[in-house]
Amino acid sequence: MFTQFLIFSLFFTPFIFTAAHDTHDFVRTLDRKMLGLDEKQEKLSHFRFYWHDVVSGRNPSSIEVVPPPLKNSTTSFGSVNMIENPLTLEPQLNSKLVGKAQGFYASTSQSEITLLMAMNFAITEGKYNGSTITILGRNSVYDKEREMPVIGGSGLFRFARGYAQLRTHWFSPTTKDAIVEYNIYVLHY
Ligand SMILES: *[C@@H]1O[C@H](CO)[C@@H](O)[C@H](O)[C@H]1NC(C)=O
Ligand SMILES: *[C@@H]1O[C@H](CO)[C@@H](O)[C@H](O)[C@H]1NC(C)=O
Numbered sequence: 533m534f535t536q537f538l539i540f541s542l543f544f545t546p547f548i549f550t551a552a553h554d555t556h557d558f559v560r561t562l563d564r565k566m567l568g569l570d571e572k573q574e575k576l577s578h579f580r581f582y583w584h585d586v587v588s589g590r591n592p593s594s595i596e597v598v599p600p601p602l603k604n605s606t607t608s609f610g611s612v613n614m615i616e617n618p619l620t621l622e623p624q625l626n627s628k629l630v631g632k633a634q635g636f637y638a639s640t641s642q643s644e645i646t647l648l649m650a651m652n653f654a655i656t657e658g659k660y661n662g663s664t665i666t667i668l669g670r671n672s673v674y675d676k677e678r679e680m681p682v683i684g685g686s687g688l689f690r691f692a693r694g695y696a697q698l699r700t701h702w703f704s705p706t707t708k709d710a711i712v713e714y715n716i717y718v719l720h721y
Contacts, residue, residue, distance in 0.1 A: 572721045574691075579665075579716040581619040581653075583633055583698075588707035593617045600639070607645055612638045619653065623701050623711055631655040637671070647671040649680060653716075663687030665718060667696055682718050694718035 564570045586593040598612035619631040635651030653665040664687065669680025678698050685692035694717045702711040 569691075569721060574719055574721055576694075577718050577720065579714075579718070580621075581630060581714045581716070582621070582623050582627075582701060583712045583714050584618045584620065584625050585615065585710040585712070586617070586625075587613070588704075588709050597636070598638075605642065607641055607643065608639045609642045610639060612636055615651070619655075619714075623713075625711075628657070630657040635667075640670075645673050647673060660688055663689050665689050665692060665716065667716075669696075671698070673700070682716060685718070685720060689718065689720045692718050692720040694720075 584593065587596075594613050594615040594617060596611060597614045598610065600608040600611040602609060614636045615633060617633040618625065618629055619633055621628040621630055632654050633651045634654055635649065637647040637649045637651075640646055640648045647670070649667065649669055649671050651667045653667065655661060655663050655665075663685065665685045666683050667680050668683050671678050671680060676699060680696045680698070682692055682694035682696060696714050696716045698712050698714050700710060701713045704710070
């Protein structure tokens with residue numbers, strides 16, 4: 533009888549305990565002080581980069597990983613490009629490199645050239661070296677000015693939110709290479 537109780541206890545008490553703990557321990561309210569956020573003012577920063585979508589040549593930074601599934605689609609609906617696009621200070625590709633835009637874009641419209649873009653801007657220069665800004669949004673590439681949300685970040689961009697405004701600086705209809713100016717307005721600590 534006792535051994536049976538022992539076996540019962542061994543098998544079932546952990547579950548009872550876990551259940552009781554789960555409801556209390558997986559989330560708690562923190563004081564902002566614990567992350568040092570009370571002393572830090574949230575600040576607004578403006579970044580300007582040139583984003584280079586190099587699809588042609590021997591060293592493309594943007595590679596089509598899913599070809600358009602419908603052969604007759606005029607918008608390449610469903611195609612996906614994986615990118616690691618250089619971010620430079622000036623429009624020239626050989627100007628100072630300050631980071632890389634890593635992510636992908638996918639054609640999401642059957643009637644116009646509109647992309648879903650998911651990117652991490654990984655900064656490699658200065659104070660923000662090692663920090664990232666995450667952008668997720670809709671890009672109607674032929675509009676003069678487009679806007680996409682900044683949905684978060686890491687490192688110095690923890691709790692980041694904001695938006696990116698972009699305009700095409702240069703586009704080659706023959707190679708499909710593009711240079712896009714990004715102005716990013718971001719609130720962060
Ligand atoms: C593409 O082809 C499909 C099937 O053949 C057809 O239903 C569709 O209307 C076509 N789309 C266009 C844009 O021509
Ligand atoms: C950026 O950080 C990396 C990793 O810590 C380091 O190797 C690199 O030298 C830094 N770059 C600059 C320009 O400070």
